[in-house]
Amino acid sequence: MAAWMVVSSRWLKPQVLKSLLDQHAWRGDEAVLDIGCGRGLVAIAAARRAPHGYVTGIDLWQEVDLAGNSPAAIHANAVAAGVADRLTVDTGDARALPYPDASFDVVASMTAIHNIPDAAGRTTAIAEAWRVTRPGGQILIYDIRHARAYAAQLKTLGAVDIRMSLPILLWGVLGWRFAATKPA
Template sequence: MKTLFPYGLDAPPVVRNLVLGSLACWLVFALNAAHRLPIIVNGLQWPGLSLAIGALAMIWSSHYGKLRRREKLLDHLDWRGDEHVLDIGCGRGLMAVAAARRTPRGRVTGIDIWQSEDLSGNGPDAVAANAAREGVAARVETRTADMRQLPFADGAIDTVVSCAAIHNIYQAEGRDRAIDGIARVLRPGGQVLIDDIRHLPQYAERLRAAGFEVDLMHGIDSVFWRVLSLGSLAPGTLVGRKPL
Protein backbone atom coordinates (compact mmCIF):
# COMPACT_ATOMS: atom_id res chain seq x y z
CA MET A 1 0.00 0.00 0.00
CA LYS A 2 2.82 2.45 0.84
CA THR A 3 4.47 1.78 -2.52
CA LEU A 4 1.22 2.06 -4.45
CA PHE A 5 0.04 5.17 -2.58
CA PRO A 6 3.08 6.95 -1.05
CA TYR A 7 0.89 10.00 -0.47
CA GLY A 8 -2.09 7.95 0.66
CA LEU A 9 -5.40 6.82 -0.79
CA ASP A 10 -7.75 9.80 -0.70
CA ALA A 11 -10.99 9.38 1.28
CA PRO A 12 -10.84 5.55 1.71
CA PRO A 13 -14.47 5.31 2.94
CA VAL A 14 -15.66 7.13 -0.19
CA VAL A 15 -13.70 4.79 -2.47
CA ARG A 16 -15.06 1.78 -0.56
CA ASN A 17 -18.64 3.03 -0.86
CA LEU A 18 -18.27 3.73 -4.57
CA VAL A 19 -16.95 0.20 -5.14
CA LEU A 20 -19.67 -1.41 -3.02
CA GLY A 21 -22.36 0.67 -4.69
CA SER A 22 -21.11 -0.31 -8.14
CA LEU A 23 -20.96 -4.00 -7.22
CA ALA A 24 -24.50 -3.85 -5.82
CA CYS A 25 -25.81 -2.28 -9.02
CA TRP A 26 -24.11 -4.87 -11.20
CA LEU A 27 -25.34 -7.70 -8.99
CA VAL A 28 -28.95 -6.56 -9.28
CA PHE A 29 -28.45 -6.05 -13.02
CA ALA A 30 -27.15 -9.62 -13.39
CA LEU A 31 -29.94 -11.11 -11.28
CA ASN A 32 -32.49 -9.17 -13.29
CA ALA A 33 -30.98 -10.39 -16.57
CA ALA A 34 -31.16 -13.97 -15.27
CA HIS A 35 -34.81 -13.45 -14.24
CA ARG A 36 -33.98 -14.21 -10.60
CA LEU A 37 -35.80 -11.20 -9.15
CA PRO A 38 -39.53 -11.00 -8.34
CA ILE A 39 -39.68 -7.58 -10.05
CA ILE A 40 -38.04 -6.12 -13.14
CA VAL A 41 -35.32 -3.53 -12.47
CA ASN A 42 -33.90 -1.75 -15.49
CA GLY A 43 -31.05 0.69 -16.05
CA LEU A 44 -28.81 -0.16 -13.10
CA GLN A 45 -25.83 -0.69 -15.40
CA TRP A 46 -25.52 3.07 -15.80
CA PRO A 47 -25.21 4.02 -12.10
CA GLY A 48 -23.03 0.92 -11.68
CA LEU A 49 -20.71 2.17 -14.40
CA SER A 50 -20.69 5.73 -13.04
CA LEU A 51 -19.82 4.57 -9.52
CA ALA A 52 -17.04 2.34 -10.86
CA ILE A 53 -15.60 5.20 -12.88
CA GLY A 54 -15.66 7.41 -9.78
CA ALA A 55 -13.80 4.81 -7.71
CA LEU A 56 -11.21 4.22 -10.44
CA ALA A 57 -10.72 7.98 -10.86
CA MET A 58 -9.99 8.37 -7.14
CA ILE A 59 -7.59 5.41 -7.15
CA TRP A 60 -5.78 6.74 -10.24
CA SER A 61 -5.56 10.20 -8.70
CA SER A 62 -4.18 8.85 -5.42
CA HIS A 63 -1.50 6.81 -7.20
CA TYR A 64 -0.44 9.15 -10.00
CA GLY A 65 -2.76 12.01 -10.84
CA LYS A 66 -2.27 14.11 -7.73
CA LEU A 67 1.51 13.92 -8.03
CA ARG A 68 1.33 15.48 -11.48
CA ARG A 69 -1.40 17.90 -10.50
CA ARG A 70 0.44 19.28 -7.48
CA GLU A 71 3.14 20.71 -9.75
CA LYS A 72 0.55 22.42 -11.94
CA LEU A 73 -1.07 23.88 -8.84
CA LEU A 74 2.19 25.24 -7.46
CA ASP A 75 2.96 26.78 -10.86
CA HIS A 76 0.16 29.26 -10.10
CA LEU A 77 2.36 30.85 -7.41
CA ASP A 78 5.47 33.01 -7.69
CA TRP A 79 8.55 31.50 -6.03
CA ARG A 80 11.72 33.23 -4.79
CA GLY A 81 13.17 30.11 -3.19
CA ASP A 82 13.48 31.38 0.38
CA GLU A 83 9.85 31.38 1.53
CA HIS A 84 8.40 30.04 4.74
CA VAL A 85 5.52 27.95 3.41
CA LEU A 86 2.59 26.72 5.49
CA ASP A 87 0.70 23.63 4.25
CA ILE A 88 -2.70 23.49 5.93
CA GLY A 89 -4.06 19.94 6.23
CA CYS A 90 -0.80 18.54 4.90
CA GLY A 91 -1.76 14.85 5.16
CA ARG A 92 1.21 12.75 4.05
CA GLY A 93 3.06 15.78 2.69
CA LEU A 94 1.96 15.91 -0.93
CA MET A 95 2.06 19.70 -1.23
CA ALA A 96 4.58 20.30 1.56
CA VAL A 97 7.26 18.16 -0.07
CA ALA A 98 6.69 19.70 -3.51
CA ALA A 99 6.83 23.20 -2.00
CA ALA A 100 10.09 22.33 -0.23
CA ARG A 101 11.64 21.43 -3.58
CA ARG A 102 10.79 24.94 -4.78
CA THR A 103 12.26 26.65 -1.70
CA PRO A 104 15.89 25.47 -1.44
CA ARG A 105 16.68 28.37 0.90
CA GLY A 106 13.36 28.28 2.75
CA ARG A 107 11.32 25.91 4.89
CA VAL A 108 7.90 24.32 4.95
CA THR A 109 5.66 23.67 7.93
CA GLY A 110 2.80 21.24 7.54
CA ILE A 111 -0.07 21.15 10.02
CA ASP A 112 -2.81 18.56 10.39
CA ILE A 113 -4.94 16.75 12.94
CA TRP A 114 -4.22 13.49 11.09
CA GLN A 115 -7.69 12.05 10.42
CA SER A 116 -7.37 8.62 8.81
CA GLU A 117 -10.84 8.74 7.26
CA ASP A 118 -9.66 11.61 5.02
CA LEU A 119 -6.42 9.93 3.92
CA SER A 120 -5.02 6.44 4.42
CA GLY A 121 -1.89 6.17 6.58
CA ASN A 122 -2.20 9.82 7.60
CA GLY A 123 0.45 10.95 10.08
CA PRO A 124 3.65 12.98 10.63
CA ASP A 125 5.85 9.90 10.15
CA ALA A 126 4.50 9.54 6.61
CA VAL A 127 5.37 13.19 5.90
CA ALA A 128 8.91 12.62 7.17
CA ALA A 129 9.29 9.47 5.06
CA ASN A 130 8.08 11.18 1.89
CA ALA A 131 10.26 14.24 2.52
CA ALA A 132 13.29 11.96 2.94
CA ARG A 133 12.38 10.03 -0.21
CA GLU A 134 12.27 13.25 -2.22
CA GLY A 135 15.42 14.67 -0.63
CA VAL A 136 13.93 17.62 1.29
CA ALA A 137 13.69 16.25 4.84
CA ALA A 138 15.86 19.04 6.28
CA ARG A 139 13.38 21.70 5.13
CA VAL A 140 10.06 20.08 6.10
CA GLU A 141 8.59 20.04 9.59
CA THR A 142 5.15 19.09 10.89
CA ARG A 143 2.98 20.25 13.76
CA THR A 144 -0.29 18.91 15.09
CA ALA A 145 -2.64 21.87 14.93
CA ASP A 146 -6.21 22.82 14.07
CA MET A 147 -6.51 25.07 11.03
CA ARG A 148 -9.12 27.11 12.88
CA GLN A 149 -6.47 28.10 15.45
CA LEU A 150 -3.23 28.55 13.52
CA PRO A 151 -0.28 28.65 15.96
CA PHE A 152 1.70 31.30 14.08
CA ALA A 153 2.30 35.00 14.62
CA ASP A 154 0.70 37.66 12.46
CA GLY A 155 2.56 38.02 9.15
CA ALA A 156 4.89 35.09 9.86
CA ILE A 157 4.20 33.14 6.66
CA ASP A 158 5.14 33.95 3.06
CA THR A 159 2.97 31.37 1.27
CA VAL A 160 0.02 29.22 2.34
CA VAL A 161 -1.08 26.14 0.43
CA SER A 162 -3.97 23.81 1.21
CA CYS A 163 -5.25 20.88 -0.81
CA ALA A 164 -8.60 19.14 -0.17
CA ALA A 165 -8.57 20.00 3.52
CA ILE A 166 -10.66 23.01 4.54
CA HIS A 167 -13.92 21.45 3.34
CA ASN A 168 -13.54 18.90 6.14
CA ILE A 169 -14.72 21.63 8.53
CA TYR A 170 -18.46 21.09 8.35
CA GLN A 171 -19.60 24.40 9.88
CA ALA A 172 -19.41 27.54 7.73
CA GLU A 173 -18.30 29.56 10.76
CA GLY A 174 -15.38 27.21 11.29
CA ARG A 175 -14.31 27.52 7.65
CA ASP A 176 -14.46 31.31 8.00
CA ARG A 177 -12.15 31.07 11.01
CA ALA A 178 -9.68 29.00 8.99
CA ILE A 179 -9.69 31.53 6.14
CA ASP A 180 -9.37 34.44 8.58
CA GLY A 181 -6.38 32.66 10.12
CA ILE A 182 -4.74 32.37 6.72
CA ALA A 183 -5.25 36.09 6.14
CA ARG A 184 -3.76 36.87 9.54
CA VAL A 185 -0.57 34.77 9.33
CA LEU A 186 0.35 35.82 5.78
CA ARG A 187 2.78 38.69 5.43
CA PRO A 188 1.76 41.69 3.30
CA GLY A 189 2.10 40.60 -0.31
CA GLY A 190 1.95 36.93 0.72
CA GLN A 191 0.26 34.30 -1.42
CA VAL A 192 -2.37 31.63 -0.77
CA LEU A 193 -3.37 28.66 -2.91
CA ILE A 194 -6.40 26.58 -1.93
CA ASP A 195 -7.46 23.58 -3.98
CA ASP A 196 -10.66 22.02 -2.68
CA ILE A 197 -13.74 20.05 -3.67
CA ARG A 198 -16.39 22.46 -2.35
CA HIS A 199 -16.93 25.84 -0.65
CA LEU A 200 -14.51 27.75 -2.93
CA PRO A 201 -16.91 30.74 -3.32
CA GLN A 202 -17.05 31.06 0.47
CA TYR A 203 -13.25 31.12 0.71
CA ALA A 204 -13.02 33.69 -2.07
CA GLU A 205 -15.62 35.97 -0.50
CA ARG A 206 -13.89 35.85 2.88
CA LEU A 207 -10.47 36.65 1.43
CA ARG A 208 -11.81 39.47 -0.74
CA ALA A 209 -13.40 40.96 2.38
CA ALA A 210 -9.89 41.00 3.87
CA GLY A 211 -8.59 42.90 0.85
CA PHE A 212 -7.05 40.01 -1.06
CA GLU A 213 -6.87 39.86 -4.84
CA VAL A 214 -8.46 36.49 -5.64
CA ASP A 215 -8.61 34.37 -8.77
CA LEU A 216 -11.04 31.42 -8.67
CA MET A 217 -10.63 28.69 -11.28
CA HIS A 218 -12.67 25.60 -12.19
CA GLY A 219 -11.38 22.94 -14.61
CA ILE A 220 -13.30 20.60 -16.88
CA ASP A 221 -13.06 17.90 -14.20
CA SER A 222 -15.29 20.07 -12.04
CA VAL A 223 -18.18 19.39 -14.41
CA PHE A 224 -17.63 15.61 -14.14
CA TRP A 225 -17.65 15.64 -10.35
CA ARG A 226 -20.65 17.97 -10.17
CA VAL A 227 -22.64 15.54 -12.29
CA LEU A 228 -21.40 12.40 -10.54
CA SER A 229 -22.08 13.86 -7.08
CA LEU A 230 -25.44 15.39 -8.05
CA GLY A 231 -24.07 18.84 -7.29
CA SER A 232 -22.54 18.17 -3.87
CA LEU A 233 -18.97 18.51 -5.19
CA ALA A 234 -17.62 21.56 -7.01
CA PRO A 235 -13.82 21.22 -7.27
CA GLY A 236 -11.78 24.30 -7.96
CA THR A 237 -8.63 26.25 -7.21
CA LEU A 238 -8.26 29.62 -5.52
CA VAL A 239 -5.15 31.78 -5.78
CA GLY A 240 -4.96 34.94 -3.70
CA ARG A 241 -2.49 37.65 -2.75
CA LYS A 242 -2.57 39.73 0.40
CA PRO A 243 -2.42 43.50 -0.10
CA LEU A 244 0.87 45.24 0.69
Protein backbone atom coordinates in the same frame (compact mmCIF):
# COMPACT_ATOMS: atom_id res chain seq x y z
CA MET B 1 -15.90 4.34 -9.92
CA ALA B 2 -12.75 2.54 -8.73
CA ALA B 3 -10.99 3.37 -12.01
CA TRP B 4 -12.01 7.04 -11.67
CA MET B 5 -10.63 7.14 -8.10
CA VAL B 6 -7.30 5.75 -9.35
CA VAL B 7 -7.17 8.23 -12.26
CA SER B 8 -8.05 11.07 -9.85
CA SER B 9 -5.38 10.18 -7.30
CA ARG B 10 -2.58 9.06 -9.63
CA TRP B 11 -2.96 11.46 -12.55
CA LEU B 12 -5.41 14.29 -11.90
CA LYS B 13 -4.35 15.20 -8.35
CA PRO B 14 -0.68 15.69 -9.34
CA GLN B 15 -1.87 17.93 -12.20
CA VAL B 16 -3.95 19.99 -9.77
CA LEU B 17 -1.00 20.17 -7.38
CA LYS B 18 1.29 21.46 -10.13
CA SER B 19 -1.20 24.08 -11.27
CA LEU B 20 -1.79 25.11 -7.63
CA LEU B 21 1.90 25.78 -7.02
CA ASP B 22 2.48 27.26 -10.50
CA GLN B 23 0.31 30.21 -9.42
CA HIS B 24 3.18 31.52 -7.27
CA ALA B 25 6.32 33.08 -8.77
CA TRP B 26 8.78 31.17 -6.61
CA ARG B 27 11.95 32.95 -5.46
CA GLY B 28 13.18 29.81 -3.73
CA ASP B 29 13.51 31.18 -0.18
CA GLU B 30 9.87 31.32 0.90
CA ALA B 31 8.47 30.40 4.29
CA VAL B 32 5.55 28.14 3.39
CA LEU B 33 2.65 26.78 5.44
CA ASP B 34 0.65 23.75 4.25
CA ILE B 35 -2.66 23.55 6.12
CA GLY B 36 -3.96 19.98 6.39
CA CYS B 37 -0.67 18.63 5.05
CA GLY B 38 -1.53 14.94 5.44
CA ARG B 39 1.27 12.78 4.09
CA GLY B 40 2.96 15.78 2.50
CA LEU B 41 1.90 16.06 -1.13
CA VAL B 42 1.83 19.88 -1.15
CA ALA B 43 4.47 20.42 1.53
CA ILE B 44 7.08 18.28 -0.24
CA ALA B 45 6.38 19.83 -3.66
CA ALA B 46 6.65 23.31 -2.08
CA ALA B 47 9.94 22.36 -0.41
CA ARG B 48 11.30 21.39 -3.83
CA ARG B 49 10.33 24.81 -5.18
CA ALA B 50 11.90 26.61 -2.21
CA PRO B 51 15.35 25.03 -1.83
CA HIS B 52 16.50 27.95 0.36
CA GLY B 53 13.19 28.29 2.19
CA TYR B 54 11.29 26.45 4.87
CA VAL B 55 8.03 24.53 4.86
CA THR B 56 5.79 23.91 7.84
CA GLY B 57 2.93 21.45 7.66
CA ILE B 58 0.09 21.42 10.12
CA ASP B 59 -2.54 18.73 10.55
CA LEU B 60 -4.86 17.12 13.04
CA TRP B 61 -3.97 13.69 11.58
CA GLN B 62 -7.58 12.60 11.21
CA GLU B 63 -7.49 9.03 9.95
CA VAL B 64 -11.03 9.40 8.65
CA ASP B 65 -9.87 12.10 6.19
CA LEU B 66 -6.65 10.41 5.04
CA ALA B 67 -5.67 6.86 5.92
CA GLY B 68 -2.22 6.47 7.41
CA ASN B 69 -1.50 10.15 7.92
CA SER B 70 0.82 10.95 10.80
CA PRO B 71 3.91 13.04 11.55
CA ALA B 72 6.00 9.90 11.02
CA ALA B 73 4.44 9.27 7.59
CA ILE B 74 5.11 12.77 6.26
CA HIS B 75 8.61 12.75 7.74
CA ALA B 76 9.36 9.46 5.96
CA ASN B 77 8.07 10.93 2.69
CA ALA B 78 10.16 14.08 3.20
CA VAL B 79 13.27 11.97 3.80
CA ALA B 80 12.58 9.94 0.65
CA ALA B 81 12.13 13.18 -1.31
CA GLY B 82 15.36 14.65 0.08
CA VAL B 83 13.66 17.68 1.66
CA ALA B 84 13.50 16.64 5.33
CA ASP B 85 16.07 19.32 6.24
CA ARG B 86 13.57 22.07 5.40
CA LEU B 87 10.20 20.58 6.31
CA THR B 88 8.72 20.28 9.79
CA VAL B 89 5.23 19.45 10.95
CA ASP B 90 3.05 20.60 13.80
CA THR B 91 -0.06 19.06 15.24
CA GLY B 92 -2.81 21.66 15.27
CA ASP B 93 -6.14 22.86 13.98
CA ALA B 94 -6.61 25.07 10.92
CA ARG B 95 -9.14 27.04 13.00
CA ALA B 96 -6.52 28.10 15.56
CA LEU B 97 -3.12 28.21 13.87
CA PRO B 98 -0.30 28.34 16.46
CA TYR B 99 1.73 30.96 14.56
CA PRO B 100 2.17 34.72 14.94
CA ASP B 101 0.53 37.09 12.45
CA ALA B 102 2.34 37.45 9.10
CA SER B 103 4.56 34.37 9.50
CA PHE B 104 4.47 32.92 5.96
CA ASP B 105 5.14 34.06 2.40
CA VAL B 106 2.95 31.29 0.98
CA VAL B 107 0.01 29.62 2.72
CA ALA B 108 -1.22 26.58 0.80
CA SER B 109 -3.96 24.06 1.37
CA MET B 110 -5.26 21.23 -0.80
CA THR B 111 -8.41 19.17 -0.20
CA ALA B 112 -8.28 19.88 3.53
CA ILE B 113 -10.50 22.75 4.70
CA HIS B 114 -13.69 21.12 3.40
CA ASN B 115 -13.16 18.51 6.12
CA ILE B 116 -14.22 21.12 8.68
CA PRO B 117 -17.92 20.26 8.86
CA ASP B 118 -19.47 23.65 9.63
CA ALA B 119 -19.36 26.88 7.62
CA ALA B 120 -18.38 28.91 10.70
CA GLY B 121 -15.37 26.65 11.23
CA ARG B 122 -14.29 26.97 7.59
CA THR B 123 -14.68 30.76 7.82
CA THR B 124 -12.43 30.76 10.90
CA ALA B 125 -9.85 28.62 9.09
CA ILE B 126 -9.71 31.02 6.12
CA ALA B 127 -9.41 34.00 8.51
CA GLU B 128 -6.51 32.20 10.17
CA ALA B 129 -4.83 31.53 6.81
CA TRP B 130 -5.14 35.26 6.04
CA ARG B 131 -3.80 36.27 9.47
CA VAL B 132 -0.59 34.24 9.15
CA THR B 133 0.11 35.38 5.56
CA ARG B 134 2.72 38.12 5.27
CA PRO B 135 1.87 41.34 3.43
CA GLY B 136 2.90 40.64 -0.14
CA GLY B 137 2.37 36.93 0.42
CA GLN B 138 0.03 34.57 -1.36
CA ILE B 139 -2.64 32.06 -0.37
CA LEU B 140 -2.94 29.04 -2.70
CA ILE B 141 -5.96 26.79 -2.24
CA TYR B 142 -7.54 23.90 -4.04
CA ASP B 143 -10.62 22.48 -2.38
CA ILE B 144 -13.84 20.77 -3.29
CA ARG B 145 -17.28 22.36 -2.85
CA HIS B 146 -16.43 25.51 -0.85
CA ALA B 147 -13.40 27.10 -2.56
CA ARG B 148 -15.41 29.93 -4.12
CA ALA B 149 -16.72 30.88 -0.68
CA TYR B 150 -13.14 30.99 0.64
CA ALA B 151 -12.13 33.31 -2.22
CA ALA B 152 -15.13 35.57 -1.59
CA GLN B 153 -14.21 35.78 2.10
CA LEU B 154 -10.60 36.61 1.28
CA LYS B 155 -11.79 39.39 -1.04
CA THR B 156 -13.75 40.95 1.84
CA LEU B 157 -10.62 40.67 4.00
CA GLY B 158 -8.67 42.69 1.42
CA ALA B 159 -7.11 40.08 -0.86
CA VAL B 160 -6.24 41.23 -4.36
CA ASP B 161 -5.35 39.54 -7.64
CA ILE B 162 -7.70 36.63 -6.89
CA ARG B 163 -7.36 34.09 -9.69
CA MET B 164 -10.01 31.36 -9.73
CA SER B 165 -9.80 28.28 -11.94
CA LEU B 166 -12.60 26.71 -13.88
CA PRO B 167 -14.28 23.83 -12.00
CA ILE B 168 -12.01 20.81 -11.57
CA LEU B 169 -13.56 17.38 -11.13
CA LEU B 170 -11.56 15.32 -8.61
CA TRP B 171 -12.97 12.09 -7.14
CA GLY B 172 -16.30 12.89 -8.76
CA VAL B 173 -16.75 16.14 -6.81
CA LEU B 174 -16.31 19.63 -8.24
CA GLY B 175 -13.53 21.77 -6.83
CA TRP B 176 -11.78 25.02 -7.63
CA ARG B 177 -8.19 26.23 -7.41
CA PHE B 178 -7.32 29.82 -6.67
CA ALA B 179 -4.54 32.19 -5.66
CA ALA B 180 -5.12 35.32 -3.58
CA THR B 181 -2.53 37.96 -2.68
CA LYS B 182 -2.28 39.96 0.56
CA PRO B 183 -1.33 43.51 -0.43
CA ALA B 184 2.17 44.56 0.60
